[in-house]
Amino acid sequence: MGSMIHEFRSPIPNWFIKWKLKINAEKSQAILIGRKQDSVDGNITIEGQNIEWERDAKYLGVVLDKQLTWKKHLKTAIDKVRATTAKLYPLLNRRSQMSIKNKLLLIKTIIRPTLVYASTLWGYAAECHLNRFQATENKLLRMPIDAPWFVRNFQIYRDLEWEPLREFLTRKVAEDFEKAGRHSNEELRNLVNYTSEDLGPKKKRPRHQLAQ
Known part of the structure; x- marks a missing residue:
């Protein structure tokens, strides 16, 4: 799972830059969705700030x-x-x-x-x-x-x-x-x-x- 997270997070900063997106790290959340709940090794980092893994996250008024x-x-x-x-x-x-x-x-x-x-x-x-x-x-x-x-x-x-x-x-x-x-x-x-x-x-x- 850790390698998958690393593979996913590596291109994120470049993708933000390419599409001229500014992400507010303080309002960002990380959640792993699935019936099989594996432990997660490693965090996602945005602008040097670690995004904590959450049990639930709110997006556009919907709680996931x-x-x-x-x-x-x-x-x-x-x-x-x-x-x-x-x-x-x-x-x-x-x-x-x-x-x-x-x-x-x-x-x-x-x-x-x-x-x-x-x-x-x-x-x-x-x-x-x-x-x-x-x-x-x-x-x-x-x-x-x-x-x-x-x-x-x-x-x-x-x-x-x-x-x-x-x-x-x-x-x-x-x-x-x-x-x-x-x-x-x-x-x-x-x-x-x-x-x-x-x-x-x-x-x-x-x-x-x-x-x-």
């Missing part, structure tokens, strides 16, 4: 963990939703004078985007993680209408004409793969040119969520 279970990213998203919901509670609770239609609009335009951000990447996560996501949205939808405990979630979806989160995620990833498959960029088309059967049940990739 070493085995791509997405557990930490989903937990982070749920925490953000809870914080946003607390701020909007005066508008979303049953005593608010705002109409149910506008309350749902707040949930759809402000809160749900936090839940589904980058879902094409993590939508194949384990059922236990996705179920927590669905439960979070279930609680959100009960708040504006003050639904009693005995009212089933499917009744709330039906009465509010609301697309359940899991169905939304499946529809969204299907649309994303369809768009990518006919994109003018050949590299992008190649990235999505596979089926869930190609890798088997243990090596999951984003397209697997269409088969769940």
Whole structure:
């Protein structure tokens, strides 16, 4: 593993210079992704500064963990939703004078985007993680209408004409793969040119969520 890291890191400085890129070493992170977690010998160095190996790293708002279970990213998203919901509670609770239609609009335009951000990447996560996501949205939808405990979630979806989160995620990833498959960029088309059967049940990739 050490030789592989050395082979990878050697051309990095020249590549930065060639493409006139300035890298902030203080904000850089190194992470080795894979199911087989070998020990890593040696560090990646940028401008004389060692980049520590991390168990997870954040990139464009997405938290990547070493085995791509997405557990930490989903937990982070749920925490953000809870914080946003607390701020909007005066508008979303049953005593608010705002109409149910506008309350749902707040949930759809402000809160749900936090839940589904980058879902094409993590939508194949384990059922236990996705179920927590669905439960979070279930609680959100009960708040504006003050639904009693005995009212089933499917009744709330039906009465509010609301697309359940899991169905939304499946529809969204299907649309994303369809768009990518006919994109003018050949590299992008190649990235999505596979089926869930190609890798088997243990090596999951984003397209697997269409088969769940």
